[in-house]
Amino acid sequence: MSLHPVIAEVTERLRERSRDTRAAYLDRIHAATIDGPHRGRLSCGNLAHGFAACNAQDKTALREGHAPNIAIITSYNDMLSAHQPYERYPTFIRDVAREAGFTAQVAGGVPAMCDGVTQGRAGMELSLFSRDLIAMTTAVALSHDMFDGALYLGICDKIVPGLLIGALSFGHLSGVFVPSGPMPSGISNEQKSKVRQAYAEGKANRDELLEAEAASYHSAGTCTFYGTANSNQMLMEIMGLHLPGASFVAPDTPLRDALTAEAVRRCAALGKAGEHLPIGQIVDERAIVNGVVGLHATGGSTNHLLHLVAMAQAAGIALRWEDFDALSSVVPLLARVYPNGYADVNQFHDAGGMAFLIDQLLSAGLLHGDARTVAGTDLSGYAKVPSLDASGVLTWMPVSKESGNRGVLRGVAEPFRTDGGLRMLHGNLGRAVIKVSSVPEDRQVIEAPAIVFHDQDEIKRAFDRGELNRDFVAVVRFQGPRAIGMPELHKLTPTLAVLQDRGHRIALVTDGRMSGASGRVPAAIHVTPEADDGGPIAKVRDGDIVRLDAVKGTLEVLVNAEEFAARSLAVEDLSRHQHGMGRELFGLFRRNAVAADLGAGVL
Incomplete structure (x- = not known):
């Protein structure tokens, strides 16, 4: 399918507006690119500090070898349900790296606050600025120049945008974003909303409200309504920064572990000379436009009128609200997920999820199918569903052309709205x-x-x-x-x-x-x-x-x-x-x- 003329027009306008800033950005990341491991530039004292705490196997690899060393930038804490599953990721990632013949180190942690906890409180006034602070701390973590690529572990509202802004300041490195998945569905969003309104009217007491909230937010994993956190996951996938189908697989499952392991291997592969594809080249005008299209098609968070602009700017791309407006006029609304419908993200995923959405948008010429991705394919590779075969090997199969639940997810021939809303x-x-x-x-x-x-x-x-x-x-x-x-x-x-x-x-x-x-x-x-x-x-x-x-x-x-x-x-x-x-x-x-x-x- 040829590209829709409005998609093409907006992309070309974006390229023209960004011509000088994007060229300057690409020049900077090209200048930072070197042959061989980045740690090869360090002095002996620098390098010794960098591997001093490693085990013997990793120390030998870092001291003598030429294999990649992958940074882990983690936003783990066990107060955020979405980020609690990351507790075991560093050990898991290091084991995968060793088995594949390279190394991984936790380069640093970034702050991760929860808007759900700080809502209506003084702490919420730090929330938006935490995005830029996360970008800065990401840069600090990577500043040791020990790394050839990075895995970015983040989910929620300001955390993913901050991680990506920081990653793009090290745009010469390969990079893959690694999600942890949503919690199981609790009480319905409609039930929760009714109790909240009843409480606002004085018809429910605090105990009743707390019981409803606790039945909704009840487990490790991302909150299941379609707010900024899950909009982030959609964006990372449709922009080619997740592996295909990775966004909404449940935490602590064999499929989630297989996707995480493959993300580790892909990050290393993207850092090697033969396949070298740094994150600063993946995030180009096509990826940004694809992200805006995904936002419209799913009724995603309005926070991305701020965050996508800032993320694009970090890659030298001058995205503007006028671009959102122009794209909204031609991108149909294909998903209804709470608060824009009754369903949660688990139901969206079960109905066909990101693979179905991407397949439908590609079929209508509403996405740049030739955009580069961390999977090593163009975007058509994201119209597939991950699964484990009988031997437990990760594989991807083409998605069904029919939605599994038309009340949640529809094709372009029968959208919920003809525009993005x-x-x-x-x-x-x-x-x-x-x-x-x-x-x-x-x-x-x-x-x-x-x-x-x-x-x-x-x-x-x-x-x-x-x-x-x-x-x-x-x-x-x-x-x-x-x-x-x-x-x-x-x-x-x-x-x-x-x-x-x-x-x-x-x-x-x-x-x-x-x-x-x-x-x-x-x-x-x-x-x-x-x-x-x-x-x-x-x-x-x-x-x-x-x-x-x-x-x-x-x-x-x-x-x-x-x-x-x-x-x-x-x-x-x-x-x-x-x-x-x-x-x-x-x-x-x-x-x-x-x-x-x-x-x-x-x-």
Whole structure:
């Protein structure tokens, strides 16, 4: 199938826009490439330090041999369910490497925080910036120059983007991303959502809520709803940085171990002279466009309007929101996974998962099939399903052309939507993003009076006082990266959903984030410029009529232009957000963060 003309046009525009920066990036990684093991450049003292703690076999290999040495960059901790399975990976990886005749070492660990734990707490104000910190710590781990390739062990929200940004700073090395898989399905997402809303209305108590949450988040493995963590896994696979079919295989199973072992061997192979394919060459304009297409086709996390921009920039590629918008118009929505449907990622995987999705998009010319991958194939090799044969050998078989569950996953001939459901908004309030894939058709245009808030907790207090039983647009500002680090505002979801279910016409406008869990309530998020950077959202007053039109792609306050221009900007004392829970250490990040449409980071 020939490439869809819009895919081709966006890719060419991206190449042209990135011509100089991409060329400079490729020149840098070419200059860092050498023949033979990288540790061969080290002095005797350097090298002795590098292998001092190794066992005798590895020490001999590192001292005398020419085999690759693979870095393990791990985000293991046993507080994150998604990352707990990584506890045994270093030993497993080293054993696989030795058996294959090369070596592997844990080069370093990166921080891994959980947005689910910090949601609505002060720690969430460190969350977005942890992405750039992870990139920096990845670079520190690789800076010893002992390695010929790297395995990146990460799953969740900021962790995979941070690892990839750091990996691309060492883009001359081979690299493979290694997932750990989702936890088994717990109670249904619909049941969990009902209990959350009941709690918001005072119809369920804390014990009942905790019981529901614990029945949902109940085991090692990734949370099973389709938020940023699982969007990350989809992206790494469709961008060719996972092995085919690796994203959603359960932890601690023979198939998961076989995929991990093969990832170790592939990383070493990609670092050798004959097959040398560094990660900086895999992540090119085609891979980035494929990632955006995958995001649209699955209704993925809006956080990637920030993260994909930052990841692309790390490879010298100038991805912009306009590219997301153009691609959304032609990429159909093929998956409905909670919060955009009833299913979880295990049901998505069982219905055909990534292999079916990629096969369908390739058949419609919506992906760059010739993109390079860590598997050593083009992207058509990802339209296959991994399994173990009777002898326990890893093999891949072509995926079925029929979905295993049309309520979860569909082909391009019968999509859930003809577009990706992700829209850009423009107007006199600035630029913003909205995900409409689960917003009812009659709620995609909201015109109502503004109620202005400077803290998400103010909304719950106003709700409890009975002040929000009416149509309104909640304008929640001073939530951007320069203000308080752009925390996610998920605490708003149950409250606003309750009000919408009561029949009120409700919308949210914010310079903060809602990520992959934004759902039925229309939400214009990532508003830029942010309030703390002089954005017009700082001029909105209570009672102003705000119009959010996701159909036309506009976001406006319906105030006379001269009057609005003459208004002064609201000012907020944010000092309470600058200390405690480590926030004082991130002042440098807040002061230097770029706008949301440029990635909202400092790198």
